[in-house]
Amino acid sequence: MSGLIALFKRDLSVAFQQRSELMQPILFFVLVVSLFPLGVGPESAILQKMGPGVIWVAAILSSLLGMERLFKDDFQDGSLEQIILSGMSLPAVALIKVLVHWLTSIFPLILLSPLWALFLYLSEPMYWALVWTLLLGTPILSLIGAIAVGLTVGLNKGGVLLALLLLPMFIPVLIFATAAVESASLDLAYNGQLAIIGAMFLFSLALAPFAIAYALRVSQT
């Protein structure tokens, strides 16, 4: 257990030392979302209709940007070997690494979200629906993404393959998330969609760590 806490602290401190890489997904996200109103025009009705979709697509793409780094450094410098040999539970290690990745590259996006709500004329119910879908939905992106990252970490150029593997997997989350926000915009209940996203989250939380651990073991062969 102390090893896992040490891993959590180490990963956080390494992430904060690589500031430019830390900022990259956040900056990408802010740029995409703030360029949209300029490109489409300031009509509130159109922006409000597109807003949730734009934010979710930007969130998915920016999470893909930072995803590749998840295991890359540890694989290349051999830390992963030592972690595997240390006897720590590998699924728990995987979960910690995903948690740190989510905290450093996706959670800031959610913190910034009141700003985009203003950019895209989201009404208050839409805003809250968006925050809920992001909170429940983005961990799914990190968990499922980490499986693919684990599988491609041994390849030198896994980036394109990663995007091809992952985008189809992210589509269900995208559909239910935008549907939830759309219901909110009509003042309808959206807990059905949230429940489905929550179920997907719990399902991936339960199974993904084992798949990631398996992928990491395979990467050593």
Add this chain to the structure above:
Amino acid sequence: MWVNQLSITKRDRVLFDNLTFSVDAGQLLYIKGPNGAGKTSLLRVLAGLSAANSGDVIMNSTNMSSSEASPSHTPSVSNTVYFGHKLGINSMLSPVENLQFWCQCSEITVTKNQIYDVLAKLSLVGLEDVPVSNLSAGQQRRTALARFWLQPNASLWIMDEPFTALDVEGVSVLSEHIHQFLCKGGAVIMTSHQSLDIAYPTTELQLEYRH
């Protein structure tokens, strides 16, 4: 450790097959062979990092490489210290931070002062808190080698080319440390292209390059 009829194939090339040997406490096994003969692959299998195509590696009566082992199953290897080609050192962090992290992962309790002492033995005084990326290749390897000083319960050291990039003084410090460990009843499996300068009976295993 007992190795029975081990075979490893890489990219359709048989590195070796039906390799059988054993390593007992207090034994130094020195694996020789040209580049590409499979020394590193063999060490990785012995350490439990990768799986062999067939055969068994039995350590303290647990089978580490049986093909039925579940992938999430981590072999109990806390009494083995592995030093490979990749150092396992994060270049953003300092030597002390790296070693503290490694000790915490391996559930070894050390104080910061013990780590400073070990680093001093390896002539890294003054560099303890500098990010590893600022150190030279030899100093980075010394940092990684410090693990052999920090794991007190180890019974087996697996060392892949430990002397590479070390200066004369570094080689003698490490040889001396290996010698002490062997005398205390530890077992060492190592590869090296240099000739060994350890006054201790050595078992040699010669691997050949197969086409």
